[in-house]
Amino acid sequence: MKLSMERGALLRAMNRAQSVVERRNTIPILGNVLIEAEGDQVSFRATDLDIEVIDKARAMVIHAGATTVSAHTLHEIVRKLPDGAMVELSDDASAGRLEVRAGRSHFSLQTLPREDFPIMASAEYDCDFSCPAPVLRRLFDKAKFAISTEETRYYLNGVYMHAATATDGPVLRCVATDGHRLARIDAALPEGAERIPGVIVPRKTVGELRKLLDDDEAIIAVSVSETKVRFATPEVTLTSKVIDGTFPDYSRVIPTNNTRRLEVDAAEFAQAVDRVATVSSERSRAVKMALDEDRLVLSVNAPDSGAADEELAVAYADERLEIGFNAKYLLEIAGQVDRENAVFLFNSSGDPTVMREGNDESAVYVVMPMRV
Structure with missing residues (x-):
């Protein structure tokens, strides 16, 4: 096998291959990528026996053929080569080596036989x-x-x-x-x-x-x-x-009878939760939400490090409610909102809470409360 291809295309293919390959393998061949060159195309195949990725790229194939080489080593070599470099790969099967050349750089890598590389069986798809x-x-x-x-x-x-x-x-x-x-x-x-x-x-x-x-x-x-x-x-x-x-x-587990409705600016809410959670040494510390008419107070009380609270103007017209949540969970859910407003639907302080993006019901999130 002998081929030449542009460094950027080779790096893209190797990026995908090396991320599938596990760094620690008891089976050496699973640390390798299978390179197959034919016509004007080269394919890079990697697997961990649960996932298989095949990346095809254009190349100048001088001699068709196939070999396997360490995915992480080849990826690191290509990553460190200069932009725009032409990379030549040539396989010496008798010596069990893959020669990698780019400009004045030359590397000789150990290969393993292509016959040993496991191919994921093609399934009949339903x-x-x-x-x-x-x-x-x-x-x-x-x-x-x-x-x-x-x-x-x-x-x-x-x-x-x-x-x-x-x-x-x-x-x-x-x-x-x-x-x-x-x-x-x-x-x-x-x-x-x-x-x-x-x-x-x-x-x-x-x-x-x-x-x-x-x-x-x-x-x-x-x-x-x-x-x-x-x-x-x-x-x-x-x-x-x-x-x-x-x-x-x-x-x-998705509540259907939560009637207490809070509407809040999603970005403002996420920033406020992040700020009050700063005083907590643990990211899982509960953030308390105290709701009153058109008013939300977020607070954290961490006896070992301090306390914080912040008030937000919101749309809320139900009876007073106090409920606590894991700060990390609140931030992750608020981070999913693409629209301006997040809508929370509550039942009581001990029941799961529903969150939506405005009136869009195509994305629904549920979060369990914490004791505060």
Whole structure:
């Protein structure tokens, strides 16, 4: 194998490959990226046995072929090369080395046989549809903060993607929860997605998927089966196993009878919560919200470090209410609001609270209160 390609294109491909590869591997081949060159194209394939990413790029292929080399080492070499450099990769199979040349720089890297590289079996997908990148980006970006990190509840370690029925018709829905907060995000159901099996997309896959969704013009081809999910553009294919578990019935924890309504400027609210939480040495310290007519007082009382309070003008017309929340959870939920105003719906100081973006019901958040 011998090829030449521009440093920027090679760096983009290696960025995706090395982020999938785990830094510590008991199986050496899993630390490598499989490079396959043919025609005028080169593909870079990396896997951790749960996720596989294939990145295709244009290249001047002098001799077709394939080899595997350490993903992190090659990525670091390319990252440190000057912008605009032409990089030549040539494989000496008999010596088990990959030669990397750029200008006056030369590196010789150890390779492993391509035959040893595990290829993720292609699945028969139950459902195929296409979705604009901004739609998928919104669904996953607004849900992922609520993914659980508790390994014992492994079925909560991802985003549950499925078809559902909302008040205005069928939707593609993403839900995440860790038991303390919940995010439920809807988008119009794409054509062909009616038969989508409900799947839990793992946290790491959600992070890798985000890199595909930056291009607002991109259309993502989505394929789903009960065991795998695949997201693809013409250049990049991301395939992942899904979490083998049953996502809980989240509809039971979304309150429907919360009638006390608070409307507040989302940016002002987030900044005020951040300021009063400064006196707390622990980010999880409860922030108390004291609500009276058109008035909200946020306060923190940390006996070991001090106290703080701040008053905000709000729209609230119900009876007086005092309720406490984890400051970190409040900030994360407030950070999801794209519109000017956030709407909180309360029942009592001991019941879950609902938060929406204005009157938009396509994004609903639930947060559990704390004792204050």
